[in-house]
Amino acid sequence: MKKLPVFLMLMLILVSFILNIFGLMKLIPIFITSPILFISLLILCLYLNDRRRFKGF
Secondary structure: OOHHHHHHHHHHHHHHHHHHHHHHOOOOOHHHHHHHHHHHHHHHHHHHHHOOOOOOO
16 A cells, blocks of 8 residues: 555656657647656655654654
8 A cells, every 4th residue: 555656656757757758749848848747756756755754752
């Protein structure tokens, strides 16, 4: 069950990467697809970094 959010985030990155490829082919504006890819990567990094944080005793 803990792997489900990571799987969903990886799927979001894959979809945003495909959208970014469409942006590079000039099908979708690149200034819309690039922030989507950046935000999805940022959310994944923040999620993976926050899980193992020491919260004290």
